[in-house]
Amino acid sequence: MVNVLVCVKRVPDSSSQVVLTPDEQAVDGRMAGYTVSPHEECAVELAVQLATATGGAATVLTLGPAESSEQLRNALALGCTAAVHVVADSVTFGPADVAREIAAVAKAHEDDGRGYDLVLLGNDAADTGDFQVGIRLAYALGLPVVNGVSRLEVADGMVSAHVDGPDGAETYSVPVPMVATILEGGVEPRYPSLKGRMAAKKIEIEERAPSGAPVGSSRVQLRLPPPAPSQVEILGQGPEAAGAIVDLFEKLGVR
Amino acid sequence: MILLWLECDAAGVTDISLETIAFARSLSAAGGGIAIRAALVGDVPEAAHDQLAAHGVAEVHHVSGPAYDAYSGAAWASALQDIRARTKCVVVAAAGSPRGMEVMAHLAARLDVPMAANVVAFSGLSPFEVTRQVAGGAALEEMRLGQRPAVFTVAGHSWVAATADAPTSPTWHEESPEVAEADLVARVSARGETKEEGPGALTTARVVVGAGRGAGGPDGFDGVIELAGLLDGALGVSRVVTSLGWRPHNEQVGQTGSRISPELYIPCGISGAIQHWAGCSSSKTILAINTDDEAPMVTKAHYAVIGDMHEVVPAVVEELKRRGR
Numbered sequence A: 001m002v003n004v005l006v007c008v009k010r011v012p013d014s015s016s017q018v019v020l021t022p023d024e025q026a027v028d029g030r031m032a033g034y035t036v037s038p039h040e041e042c043a044v045e046l047a048v049q050l051a052t053a054t055g056g057a058a059t060v061l062t063l064g065p066a067e068s069s070e071q072l073r074n075a076l077a078l079g080c081t082a083a084v085h086v087v088a089d090s091v092t093f094g095p096a097d098v099a100r101e102i103a104a105v106a107k108a109h110e111d112d113g114r115g116y117d118l119v120l121l122g123n124d125a126a127d128t129g130d131f132q133v134g135i136r137l138a139y140a141l142g143l144p145v146v147n148g149v150s151r152l153e154v155a156d157g158m159v160s161a162h163v164d165g166p167d168g169a170e171t172y173s174v175p176v177p178m179v180a181t182i183l184e185g186g187v188e189p190r191y192p193s194l195k196g197r198m199a200a201k202k203i204e205i206e207e208r209a210p211s212g213a214p215v216g217s218s219r220v221q222l223r224l225p226p227p228a229p230s231q232v233e234i235l236g237q238g239p240e241a242a243g244a245i246v247d248l249f250e251k252l253g254v255r
Numbered sequence B: 001m002i003l004l005w006l007e008c009d010a011a012g013v014t015d016i017s018l019e020t021i022a023f024a025r026s027l028s029a030a031g032g033g034i035a036i037r038a039a040l041v042g043d044v045p046e047a048a049h050d051q052l053a054a055h056g057v058a059e060v061h062h063v064s065g066p067a068y069d070a071y072s073g074a075a076w077a078s079a080l081q082d083i084r085a086r087t088k089c090v091v092v093a094a095a096g097s098p099r100g101m102e103v104m105a106h107l108a109a110r111l112d113v114p115m116a117a118n119v120v121a122f123s124g125l126s127p128f129e130v131t132r133q134v135a136g137g138a139a140l141e142e143m144r145l146g147q148r149p150a151v152f153t154v155a156g157h158s159w160v161a162a163t164a165d166a167p168t169s170p171t172w173h174e175e176s177p178e179v180a181e182a183d184l185v186a187r188v189s190a191r192g193e194t195k196e197e198g199p200g201a202l203t204t205a206r207v208v209v210g211a212g213r214g215a216g217g218p219d220g221f222d223g224v225i226e227l228a229g230l231l232d233g234a235l236g237v238s239r240v241v242t243s244l245g246w247r248p249h250n251e252q253v254g255q256t257g258s259r260i261s262p263e264l265y266i267p268c269g270i271s272g273a274i275q276h277w278a279g280c281s282s283s284k285t286i287l288a289i290n291t292d293d294e295a296p297m298v299t300k301a302h303y304a305v306i307g308d309m310h311e312v313v314p315a316v317v318e319e320l321k322r323r324g325r
Ligand SMILES: Cc1cc2nc3c(=O)[nH]c(=O)nc-3n(C[C@H](O)[C@H](O)[C@H](O)COP(=O)(O)OP(=O)(O)OC[C@H]3O[C@@H](n4cnc5c(N)ncnc54)[C@H](O)[C@@H]3O)c2cc1C
Pocket: A013, A014, A015, A016, A035, A036, A037, A038, A126, B211, B212, B213, B214, B215, B237, B238, B239, B240, B241, B252, B253, B254, B255, B256, B257, B258, B268, B269, B270, B271, B272, B273, B274, B275, B276, B279, B289, B290, B291, B292, B295, B307, B308, B309, B310
């Protein structure tokens, strides 16, 4: 039985356009809607697979405003069995604060006899891109951490974590409990079923207050890079442009 | 003093690490000529010696020994922590590569100081203020790194890996700092064969032919694959393509895929969403092929052809063959 805690962050869906909040402290998602990072979608998929295969629990956690329950419901619809919501303004929480809060939940659950074998996070959040909460969490919990994991298996208390390293495939064998940060690409996230959505509605989300006041991030403010004026040269329309394209290849020396 | 953690591959110091040295030299100049120290862990190819001299590094700490034979983020950060404590460096930085991010995050967590990921510039020394990329480069964040040491990574392609005006003859220190058992628990225990295909080929290709939703389905890639082959290039795809299962994820370009910087990128049927742009914006030349003349990829490209990729790409293949390719 493998019990997994998986951490997701509600972030603005920046697929189309990026707009800043009036105070320039965050990306504004009110027009475009909200989502979680593709890395976290894969982390949720791994958590559900591991829990289902071993008869364990997959608990999804987020720290964020009241509306973040949407992201928890989505993860429940995909097969997570429990959800924890640390209700706080995630913009005022820096990476060290978030790590401390996740650690507080993990420790509280352990004291209740519901300790986790694995804590999964995304490699980096889609909005702030700090690349560090998982590692800070590992230090806060005194656990080993493997970064950038695409797939993992658990057998006999040992985790095999597979990483696409700079020189090729790498495997880490680490005893549970441990922390892993997940990269998109190793598993394909499932789509929610209607049955899953119905079941998710019945699960009660555990709401918690933060364990302490945030230290904050070191952010001064955000800004958008100036839009670059278009300098495109249209070589032509349709297949008739093939000659002009190959001329360009020759000019660039790529053929 | 500035301490840099640099990465090597078989050919020498990696390009992105050389870019990081260029950033550090600029910081050093602004601070009145602060010396740059480099730390390298594990195997160091011969070529790295000349490179470090040419790029103006003053001192080199080469860390090796049984504890460092296999990669471990915690162990490698522990070595850096040890060097930084002895040298009293006020800045510790690495390249914004996956390992650079990992080792700096470990170091920052161990020292309980902030870490800034993907820094592109600094705007002031006291207080030390940096600008970094967030949201996949769609926005920039001004960040104040008030604590010492300031720990950060330098975003790839934000600096040019130029050599220094004044080369150095760096002093080498061979070291093997002790590592706690706990820092060796998560270390690489097995490695597959070196990669040939996949992201390696994609990130080093001189030409990348891209394909997005416009490919139309899993069978819509024959033309772009043939074109890539004729140009000795690689295929890159958008996330729509990988999440629909049309092509494998190791071909994905973008914020959550590979970052490419070829001589020529030819995105076909790719709209140019900011997350895709994050992975291809450092291409030298971009030639977009798209039915929509208002697609962001078209307006941001250097060249574009407006048309159906299923007609344009085969015509280009024909033309290449006709001209003797
Ligand atoms: C946190 C996050 C991370 C992301 N990471 C990535 C990433 O790493 N990489 C990535 O690519 N995306 C990423 N995305 C998704 C991204 O926002 C876009 O949804 C995606 O890039 C769009 O793919 P596309 O251009 O293929 O499809 P679309 O946006 O649907 O564009 C299709 C384009 O094809 C053109 N077209 C259609 N038919 C033809 C034809 N026959 N011939 C020529 N042109 C045609 C259309 O005019 C259009 O411009 C991410 C999103 C989020 C939120």
